[in-house]
Amino acid sequence: MEIDHKLVRDTLVVRLNGELDLGVADTIRQDIDQIMESKRIKNLIMNMEKVTFIDSSGLGMLIGRYKKVSALKGRMSIVGARSSVEKILNFSGINKLIPLLANEQEAVNI
Amino acid sequence: MNVKNYVQFEFPSLPENVAFARACVGAFVSQLDCTLDDLEEVKLVVSEAVSNSIIHGYNNRPGEQIKIHVSILDDRSLEIIIEDFGCGIQNLEQALEPAYSSEPGRMGLGFTFMKSFMDEMDIRSEPGQGTSVCLRRSFMHPDEEGFSEGG
Numbered sequence: 440m441e442i443d444h445k446l447v448r449d450t451l452v453v454r455l456n457g458e459l460d461l462g463v464a465d466t467i468r469q470d471i472d473q474i475m476e477s478k479r480i481k482n483l484i485m486n487m488e489k490v491t492f493i494d495s496s497g498l499g500m501l502i503g504r505y506k507k508v509s510a511l512k513g514r515m516s517i518v519g520a521r522s523s524v525e526k527i528l529n530f531s532g533i534n535k536l537i538p539l540l541a542n543e544q545e546a547v548n549i
Numbered sequence: 550m551n552v553k554n555y556v557q558f559e560f561p562s563l564p565e566n567v568a569f570a571r572a573c574v575g576a577f578v579s580q581l582d583c584t585l586d587d588l589e590e591v592k593l594v595v596s597e598a599v600s601n602s603i604i605h606g607y608n609n610r611p612g613e614q615i616k617i618h619v620s621i622l623d624d625r626s627l628e629i630i631i632e633d634f635g636c637g638i639q640n641l642e643q644a645l646e647p648a649y650s651s652e653p654g655r656m657g658l659g660f661t662f663m664k665s666f667m668d669e670m671d672i673r674s675e676p677g678q679g680t681s682v683c684l685r686r687s688f689m690h691p692d693e694e695g696f697s698e699g700g
Contacts, residue, residue, distance in 0.1 A: 461600045462564040492589070494596040495658040496567075502656060523589050530665070531658055 442470055447547055450482040450514075451475055456489035459497030468500045472507065481513030484546045488519030498531050505537050516546040550622040554580070562603045562613040562633070570617060571595040577619055578627060583688045590666040591627070591686070597659035598631035598682045606635030606680055626687040634679035641674060 440457035453471055457463070475483065483504060487493075501517070508515040518540045520528055528534050540546045556577050560566045571592040578591050599615060607613040618630040638644050645664075650657035663670050667684040674680040 458568055460564075460596055461567045461603065465564075492571075492592065492596075494567075494593055494600065495656050495662065496596075496600055498658065499656050523586070527593070530662075531656060 442467055444474060449480060450484055450547060451480045452484045452486060452543055454486040458492040459490050460494050461496040464496040464500040468503060471504055481508060481511035483508050483515045484543060485517045486519055486543055487517055487524060490524050493524050493527050498533060501533060516540050518542055518546050550624045552620045553623045555620040557618040559614055559616040561611060562607045562615055563611050564603060567596055567599045570599045574619055574629060581621060581625060581688045594663045594666050594684055595629065597662050601659050602633035606633035625689045626685060629684045630681060632681040637676040637678050637680055638674040639676055641672060
């Protein structure tokens with residue numbers, strides 16, 4: 440799993456590449472939290488275009504970040520999820536909490 | 550039904566082995582000529598069962614043993630057994646409730662995924678002895694089941 444990030448105004452955009460499971464979820468959680476805390480950012484966009492697999496460990500990482508962002512009164516969205524990943528996001532009900540959007544541009548403009 | 554092919558392997562309870570386990574099972578199951586969606590669902594349930602063994606069975610202790618046995622039967626059905634020798638499940642009924650997790654920060658969807666994406670789920674667990682999860686699913690073609698569009 441590769442993780443890349445950039446700042447767009449007051450929003451952290453995280454781009455993930457690979458499979459999101461127990462083996463990587465904790466590292467990603469720590470990376471995101473560290474960046475958000477050090478740069479005092481409260482909005483988060485998770486770009487999942489290149490995520491090829493997600494299980495409940497990955498879902499747990501996402502929901503944890505959602506709770507954190509919500510506590511800061513920020514916004515979080517997930518963008519670009521491919522159909523196999525979107526199916527799991529929908530199945531878990533995460534899509535009722537975190538909007539699933541087509542691309543980063545759409546998410547930034549919300 | 551007779552076993553047409555099988556594979557069994559074991560590995561230590563390391564988080565990085567979750568990906569290894571589902572990739573191995575996926576590679577083996579691909580000989581069933583199922584759809585990519587089917588394969589993704591099988592990989593997901595293996596991921597969930599192995600993660601449960603690491604997190605709950607062994608409380609994240611590395612180096613403990615997890616065994617997987619996968620059989621393809623001659624009716625194109627699949628049986629996957631994921632076994633650990635950890636602490637077992639104290640309250641199975643509670644563990645099977647959707648969204649229940651003994652670990653804060655987890656979604657408690659592992660067994661829900663397993664039940665939803667497989668035809669059968671059979672759990673044997675003894676406190677202090679370990680847990681064995683047996684998952685079965687049929688990949689029989691519709692025409693093999695006696696169905697046809699023309700009736």
